[in-house]
Amino acid sequence: MIQSIAGKTVVLTGASGGIGLYIARALAKEQATVVSISRSIQRLETVDAEVKALGSKSIIIPFDLTNLQELPVLGQQINQLAGSVDILINNAAVETCQAFKNSSLADNQSMLLTNLQAPIELTRLLLPNMIRQGIGHIVNIASLAGKKGTPYNSIYSASKAGLIMWSDAIRQELSGTQVGVSMICPGYVSAGMFLRTTVPVPKFAGISTPSEVAIATIKAIQHNKAEVIVGSSFSRILYAVEQLSPEFADAIYRWMGVAKLNQKRAENQRHTEKLV
Ligand SMILES: NC(=O)c1ccc[n+]([C@@H]2O[C@H](COP(=O)([O-])OP(=O)(O)OC[C@H]3O[C@@H](n4cnc5c(N)ncnc54)[C@H](OP(=O)(O)O)[C@@H]3O)[C@@H](O)[C@H]2O)c1
Secondary structure, X not given: OOOOOOOOEEEEEOOOOHHHHHHHHHHHHOOOEEEEEEOOHHHHHHHHHHHHHOOOOEEEEEOOOOOHHHHHHHHHHHHHHHOXXXXXXXXXXXXXXXXXXXXOHHHHHHHHHHHHHHHHXXXXXXXXXXXXXXXXXXXXXXXHHHOOOXXXXXXXHHHHHHXXXXXXXXXXXXXXXXXXXXXXXEOEEOOHHHHHOOOOOOOOOOEEOHHHHHHHHHHHHHOOOOEEEEOOHHHXXXXXXXXXXXXXXXXXXXXXXXXXXXXXXXXXXXXXXXXX
């Protein structure tokens, strides 16, 4: 298993996003070679400059992960530019808050492709070499939205629940190899997709910083952790309650105002789309 990240080659998807940038910086501080992937070349160039400024090797590859058929081409590019991969961090995701009855095939497909199918297929592409070289680690950045269904965010929730269960299953399949699997489950984070919808956090939910998620990611790799929850102690208790009584957990969510919050986020997202 991987104890030191120094000198390792790490593929990081969604490197240009709110949390991704913090993970890229944390990897650079550990002296990893960071292979950053996302769609926007301009935003990747910012990551590139930051990683290099921290004294690490940086490779950027603009790629749309929803192009599943083209993933082998991405695999070849990674191989040519970076050589063999030691660590894959599946971080890229998209989120559209809305009532399920109003959702569209395009939105639902985009979330399921980016958040669930792309991590599965990219892992399927890079895993055989990790097994062959006798070392490797897969990190899936999930969400507490995958631990309990989130009203007005049901497809995002479904994609993250899928990611959690798939991680859980492959971790067990790979237990006889030197490839570890970790999932990171952040609650609300003060960066990225949550911050953009400009709503207050529900009571008792707490909010984590993107640095906390980045540190949890590094530690999960170094200590081969199966799952790390980045959030308040209250959320941990809530997800234990969910296993015993989903109805009681529903009542707690209503009291916290989770549905109202996501309705507001949906409104804000629609408003932002109209302005763009
Ligand atoms: N922020 C939170 O409160 C929070 C809470 C829990 C979990 N999370 C999870 O944390 C991770 C990072 O979230 P974030 O808040 O940093 O999101 P974000 O700011 O929206 O960033 C998402 C990243 O994914 C990339 N991306 C999106 N679609 C892509 C595609 N089709 N192909 C390639 N790259 C794509 C984006 O870059 P391009 O647009 O340039 O492609 C961007 O770099 C996600 O897995 C998210 O579900 C976030």
